[in-house]
Amino acid sequence: MASDTVHEVVEMTGHLIDSWILPRAWDIIMDRGGNFVVEEMRVGISKTETSYIRLKIVAPNDEILERILSELQQFGAVLTHANDVRTAAVEQDGVLPAKFYATSNLPTQVRLHGQWVDVEGVEMDVAIIIDQENGRAYCKPMHEVRIGNEVVIGHDGIRVIPFERGREREAFAFMQSSVSSEKAKVLAIHEIARQMKETRARHGKILFVLGPAVIHTGAGRDVAELLRQGYVQVIFGGNAIVTHDVESALYGTSLGVDLQSGEQVEGGHRNHLRAINAIRAVGSLEKAVEMGLLHDGIIYEALKHNIPLVLAGSIRDDGPMPGVISDMIEAQRRMRQEVQGVEMAIMVASMLHAIATGNLLPARVRTVVVDINPAVVTKLADRGSFQAAGLVTDAELFLRELVEALAE
Amino acid sequence: MASDTVHEVVEMTGHLIDSWILPRAWDIIMDRGGNFVVEEMRVGISKTETSYIRLKIVAPNDEILERILSELQQFGAVLTHANDVRTAAVEQDGVLPAKFYATSNLPTQVRLHGQWVDVEGVEMDVAIIIDQENGRAYCKPMHEVRIGNEVVIGHDGIRVIPFERGREREAFAFMQSSVSSEKAKVLAIHEIARQMKETRARHGKILFVLGPAVIHTGAGRDVAELLRQGYVQVIFGGNAIVTHDVESALYGTSLGVDLQSGEQVEGGHRNHLRAINAIRAVGSLEKAVEMGLLHDGIIYEALKHNIPLVLAGSIRDDGPMPGVISDMIEAQRRMRQEVQGVEMAIMVASMLHAIATGNLLPARVRTVVVDINPAVVTKLADRGSFQAAGLVTDAELFLRELVEALAE
């Protein structure tokens, strides 16, 4: 080893082979311009045994070594020299120290006084704050950090628990990265239904992220049914879905199309403006339900069953409908709150809200992305370290089939 | 009117306003560089009355006048000077006279000895042959014309019956050009089912054009069910669908994916080669059914119920499977034969075969195009003079819902 190189030794443990962790690690080392020596390796013989490897990573300079270590951490590599996590203090509100550590969406631990401590509220691309006093570590987005917060920097004392694909016949196994429209979806829908039943049985939390096409296609009644049956614990959406749901409940149309006959009942899209205006006149969606003005649809069922709704606005909105949050930072804050404890996320015919939600979800949440546009499904479901299944299919027929499968 | 212009007078009768025929006609005249004078116009007052217009078309030269007349004929315009149709004789096999008239897919008449005669076997882009002896007119594709055939040329004595959109609440009305994935499809599927029932009740002929995704998605069983229930009178497809249908019947897989579990049961795509080889070994699909080798699936049901299958090959085929026609001219000839009398055409998850079929169908055939790719649906359903409804949706869920709707 040339004297002008730098190196570091890391250890990895787990299903390194099954989960393709090892080859991806080797790939990264070499792609970034480094090299490695296998110091020790034990391959788990049977499917349940884990493997162990100790690698010496060699790089031409510190910057490259740092990059490699940073990426290997996502696969669970831990530095053998076992220091505590390092931090720097925030010196300006909303600004991180230069060498801040950015999280992945994987379970993460930091080493405090020689002890590995779980990082709370993990999501993608945020900072880790250390609360030395209470021996806690938790996530904070950049704009929320305040002067004096101790922010994790560098790579020492950080351990990421990589996402290990189950080898056993697993629920989501056959769907993963199967975004093709040419695969059998009825099978997949029944599998999703089975998992929803299990989740409901153990009082788990299921999140639905819904786009307005759910209403336009007449599938609002299917979501309402899911709400009545207790399969929805929280809903994320935008101004459009709530507006068209109310329009549908008040006037029987969605974007001016009659949901019974499929015909355009009136020119323009005026009904959606009338729907917004009607709710603004009474003050809130809750008030509209209370007064009996709104007595049908997704919003009605959600409010009746006390299901939290996070309705986040966007610049293309008319109105907006009361209840829609127009400040994005506030909307994200509310979404962050409500994703806590979510076990399954079903995202249907939404792009903006689905991507936003995907950014906030920890990797362990089982996520189903349904869209007729393969680009949306690919964008959301095709992440290496994310437990997502994508279905390129019709939102309406998916929801209809799902309701049927849950009834079996 | 300047002395250096040419002109011609045409008459049009029908639902000129409802069907947008008049404005499209005016548009064409001006787009092509002509002008017009309304010589007489009677607008039908009520919905059932027809309108009448006599237009003098003015153009700067004969070539432009000819173009305009050629296009107006598609909207039913007839020259007032009422000559008989003109013809020229074919002088070389498979070659048309220079000024040959190319058909549209609309009902067409020609004037023979002062009488309007229906043109038989109308389809898009072919020539009209006059059989003077028997007073008949019929269509022939270019490559089939033979020396001595009398081919219609120019524009005299030709009358096209334009496609008139029904004003009354019509079966297909609400679906037309509604290729959006954001519309309610369950409504549309029930409407299609209603029309299929009507068609079956009057012993009408329903054509299915099927792509291989029907098998990959596990919807082969739904098509088999439609066959058993008498809703399919003829099937068009290619090497892929027959191969995967046989693969599915013989090995339970499609492209190597187990249709029960959704899992890859074997590497590569070898099963489809085995399926082809197995049928080649016994000699034909019919023989395979007879021997009990093939006892399940679309092909089995089709052969059992004596449903004609036209299986047309393509350059990407393996094998091919016995029964697949490898000569394209022969395949088209067989398709032309079998489209005679078809009243409805349901095209699912096929592009090549659906476009080929669309080219052969007269405008009056009610055509449903189902594909998850909006580009395919647009290409096929979005033709002004064609009675096509497009559904951007999932083939598997469409067929499943269709079977359910037919069972109601």
Place this chain on the structure above:
Amino acid sequence: MASDTVHEVVEMTGHLIDSWILPRAWDIIMDRGGNFVVEEMRVGISKTETSYIRLKIVAPNDEILERILSELQQFGAVLTHANDVRTAAVEQDGVLPAKFYATSNLPTQVRLHGQWVDVEGVEMDVAIIIDQENGRAYCKPMHEVRIGNEVVIGHDGIRVIPFERGREREAFAFMQSSVSSEKAKVLAIHEIARQMKETRARHGKILFVLGPAVIHTGAGRDVAELLRQGYVQVIFGGNAIVTHDVESALYGTSLGVDLQSGEQVEGGHRNHLRAINAIRAVGSLEKAVEMGLLHDGIIYEALKHNIPLVLAGSIRDDGPMPGVISDMIEAQRRMRQEVQGVEMAIMVASMLHAIATGNLLPARVRTVVVDINPAVVTKLADRGSFQAAGLVTDAELFLRELVEALAE
């Protein structure tokens, strides 16, 4: 005419035939369940002459008559009985009177004391406020109306100037509704360049709406060139484009991909977080330019040339970058301000911002929508009353060709 029907007489003047106004009007009347009698009609003979028609509209009840009139107004129909516009006062902040008139994006006039007055600031789906004192009429979105505002209701005294497609060989004529990827785009790009040159020559205002793919594909340099050459007067975008533009200027990457070599230079997307953090540390984009930290790219050129930037946030944003507006109502307000006077709008690789901008633009603005996804182009360009041309093509190659065409 039966005694139990209601009727109203309207007049229409203009290029009723060329612009398909008449048939669309007739269509609407009959689709909505009404009928009509042509009381007088004069068809313009030559291309430059306008046509005139007076129609008696008959409907079974007032509600249907109202709907028909409401839609016909979009085509320029004016009631012959010529009343002044009617208004009702706002009784609750942010809530419109029940029968409020919702605007289209077409030029609109209202009749005040017998005089036709132009409505200021017209955009789609907003209310018209009457300032009786000053004899003015102007648009306001629902949430901005205040108690006491006089809001236009019903249909009396309203005149919409319909969008008339030019008959002459017009700039945009050949592109309209030509969203196909199968058409020659080099021709269209040269036509767009010609119009941009004309617009610049008369000191007109060109708006660019940009998505982040502009940076990812390396086309940021082309937009920077357009800025240097004076072809951009205002930019709309979001957090992503500004973040990746800064990332590109600071680190040479976009989403971590080296824009010189096309290679992933670092794992994850950490550079975009670093870029945001770096600007947050200095306080603003303006400060970053001033300090010499930011010395390249779209934002740099825009700030240097005093081009207004409206950066609107969304719920999927990291950061956000300083300068990004996180309140949607404020963002819309700023966008409304900046679209005033815009003559051309070029929207590239953006969906959310392009739709939001499209909602705010009056119909007369020449709009070019460029996206590789046909669905986006269709959604934006395919509106009857909107002067939009859609190009289904590559953002990078479009901008590159545009810069070349402008240099000719």
Place this chain on the structure above:
Amino acid sequence: MASDTVHEVVEMTGHLIDSWILPRAWDIIMDRGGNFVVEEMRVGISKTETSYIRLKIVAPNDEILERILSELQQFGAVLTHANDVRTAAVEQDGVLPAKFYATSNLPTQVRLHGQWVDVEGVEMDVAIIIDQENGRAYCKPMHEVRIGNEVVIGHDGIRVIPFERGREREAFAFMQSSVSSEKAKVLAIHEIARQMKETRARHGKILFVLGPAVIHTGAGRDVAELLRQGYVQVIFGGNAIVTHDVESALYGTSLGVDLQSGEQVEGGHRNHLRAINAIRAVGSLEKAVEMGLLHDGIIYEALKHNIPLVLAGSIRDDGPMPGVISDMIEAQRRMRQEVQGVEMAIMVASMLHAIATGNLLPARVRTVVVDINPAVVTKLADRGSFQAAGLVTDAELFLRELVEALAE
């Protein structure tokens, strides 16, 4: 190891780590229900060193063991017990022995009398014929095998040379599986140009597969330029591209759209029928060039430079144009002939012909797939063992940029 299992020992050598061969092999073993013991393993330390592994594969029964071995062979695994290849004789023309070995598109060797012999003419999904007399092995598609042919069966004595991704900064490396429309394409186009120059310099063979959109978009002139500059050695296409190329040369239109002005010059698509008819009248494309009738365009340049054209028909064709092969088996035979020796394949805006060609190409051919539809690019470029780069971009702008890049 339980007594009721079966096992086999295989060896693998090469860039097992870099090329992800090892983990994929392990994956397959376990996915199929087997297990393995690493008997010996040597990891190449530096990038240029190869690795070696000897694995004992254990499976519950012979069928599973066979499947595993069959798949591992695609990664270069060779049975250690080193038998000669086994064969069975064809007993019926066009029918393979039941246990026939189906090829991949990778370089393959068979062991004859203890010697490893290269299999000639390798392509996907065909059989290997052994010519014992001459010690040769070559590929044959199923339908061409004849009684008495010795066909390879089972897995003994077969060695596949796996596709090893180059670790060094390789031409295609950065493009592989980068089908996104959001990546910089100008870089990729310049890289393709560089490789085309190299290929031309060493008199290598470049194949172009072209769809009709090349003509519709006006990019025919760019392909003509490539032909003049010697960058095209063979062309595959269909009836549509040749018809529209001739239409363009004869009438200046493509599907009736003027390629100079972008305007529809005539109703319907009659010009394409006229173009076909005109060539049928003179007898052949060659004759048309000779007579001076055809003096421009792709076909003209190809014939003038003696570039082989394989024009394969399909069932959707009008005409067909003389020179188009209407028998699919003959068309495939001609394509097989002409792909011999091809080093690069550029496939633009074609789906059917591109897939057909992809099936025939050995893995070593550098293939570039250009289409604006991501589904086409994914289908073609996204194969593990295939050296394909996909560009989701505009055919016209791609070809324009390519011509410019080649001129630098």
